[in-house]
C-alpha cells in the first residue's frame with residue numbers, strides 16, 4: 678500500500694527543469710511587454726515607424742487618377758501613399774517598376790499582361806473585375822497616377838539596386854562580366870521602368 682502511494686506521488690521538479698520553466702516564462706512575459714510597448718508606440722507616435730523609401734509628385738492628370746483610385750475602392754485591396762490595406766500588393770513605388778503603357782494594359786487585360794492566371798483582376802466573378810470595365814479615359818488617368826508613385830533606388834520596392842555606390846558590385850562586374858556582356862546588356866542599375874508584356 679505505502680509503496681503504491683509513493684509511486685503515484687508527484688516527483689518534485691529537478692533544478693534544471695525549474696530553470697527551464699523560469700527562462701521560458703521570462704521570455705513569454707518579456708515578449709508580451711515588448712509587444713504592448715510596440716503597439717502603444719505605433720498607436721501614439723506621430724513619426725513614421727519605418728523609413729519611407731517611396732515618394733510621389735502628382736501631375737494634374739495624376740491628381741485626377743488619384744481621385745478615381747479613391748472612388749473605385751482600389752484601397753480595399755491595395756496600399757498606396759501609406760493608406761489602404763495589405764490584402765493585395767502594395768502599389769507604392771510601382772511607377773519605378775512599370776510604365777504607363779504597362780499599367781494601362783494590365784488594368785484592361787490583366788491575365789494577358791501577366792501571362793498567367795490572376796487572383797482578383799480579370800473577368801467576373803473575380804472581385805476586381807470592375808476595374809477593366811472602367812471608362813478608358815479613367816483607366817488612362819489611373820495608369821498615369823500609378824506611374825507617378827516612385828520608389829527610391831535601392832529600396833525594397835525598387836527593382837534597381839542602390840546607385841553605383843557599391844565598390845563590391847563594381848568589382849564583381851569588372852571581374853566576372855565579360856566585355857561582350859557590357860555591350861549586349863544594360864546594367865540593371867541603369868534600367869528604366871519595364872514595358873514587359875506591352876504589345
Ligand code: HEC
Pocket residue numbers: 746749750751752753754755764765766771775780783787794795796797798799804805808819823
Ligand atoms: C479585390 C481586391 C482588389 C481590388 C479591389 C483591386 N485590386 Fe489591384 N490587385 C489585386 C491583386 C490580388 C493583384 C495581383 C494580381 C491578381 O492576382 O489579380 C492586383 C494587382 C494590381 C496591379 C499590378 C501590380 C503589379 O505590379 O503586378 C495594379 C496596377 C493594380 N492591381 C491596380 C488596381 C487599381 C487601380 C484598382 C482600383 C481601380 C485595383 N487594383 C483594385 C487586388 C485588387
